[in-house]
Amino acid sequence: xxxxxxxxxxxxMAQNRIIGRNNALIWHIPEDLKHFKRTTMGKPIIMGRKSxxxxxxxxxxxxxxxxxxxxxxxxxxxxxxxxxxxxxVESPAASGTxxxxxxxxxxxxxxxxxxxxxxxxxxxFITGGGExxxxxLPITQRLYLTLLHRDYDGDTFFPAFDWExxxxxxxxxxxxxxxxxxxxxxxxxxxxxxSGA
Numbered sequence: 001x002x003x004x005x006x007x008x009x010x011x012x013m014a015q016n017r018i019i020g021r022n023n024a025l026i027w028h029i030p031e032d033l034k035h036f037k038r039t040t041m042g043k044p045i046i047m048g049r050k051s052x053x054x055x056x057x058x059x060x061x062x063x064x065x066x067x068x069x070x071x072x073x074x075x076x077x078x079x080x081x082x083x084x085x086x087x088x089v090e091s092p093a094a095s096g097t098x099x100x101x102x103x104x105x106x107x108x109x110x111x112x113x114x115x116x117x118x119x120x121x122x123x124x125f126i127t128g129g130g131e132x133x134x135x136x137l138p139i140t141q142r143l144y145l146t147l148l149h150r151d152y153d154g155d156t157f158f159p160a161f162d163w164e165x166x167x168x169x170x171x172x173x174x175x176x177x178x179x180x181x182x183x184x185x186x187x188x189x190x191x192x193x194x195s196g197a
């Protein structure tokens with residue numbers, strides 16, 4: 001019997017837990033964007049409708065699963081499957097890029113696990129936004145956390161969590177770049193204690 005794919009979340013968070021403002025990221029940090037791409041490439045990613053709208057298109061090289069109760073709220077030019085039919089629409093621009101629209105977190109996780117299992121992948125990702133993180137954090141097994149060592153003003157937060165429930169599997173620091181007004185960063189990979197995996 002094969003092990004089911006691990007449910008992971010990936011997030012960049014300010015030290016005051018801010019992750020965004022007005023449905024957008026507040027910062028543009030190339031080092032973190034490269035980390036995100038390297039970590040999620042080829043694996044299914046799950047996001048809320050507002051996060052998808054902020055991107056404006058599916059992220060290439062990944063199955064993008066968008067949770068939306070309102071199909072009409074997606075941009076008119078969004079390539080989507082028939083709502084709820086769970087069939088993918090391949091993007092002609094990038095091999096391995098697909099977009100699925102579902103109406104619940106449960107359906108999104110099921111679809112991501114099906115895709116990962118069919119492709120022999122060991123991990124699926126939650127990529128935001130704040131409400132999706134909040135609802136999935138209790139069942140998240142691995143957390144890729146980029147901590148920005150600065151407070152930011154914003155309106156979207158990553159949920160509070162108890163560091164004691166997690167083991168630091170990996171930690172890497174990057175010093176501040178004052179010339180680019182970039183704070184120091186710490187890249188954590190956290191594994192939930194007693195996650196059963």
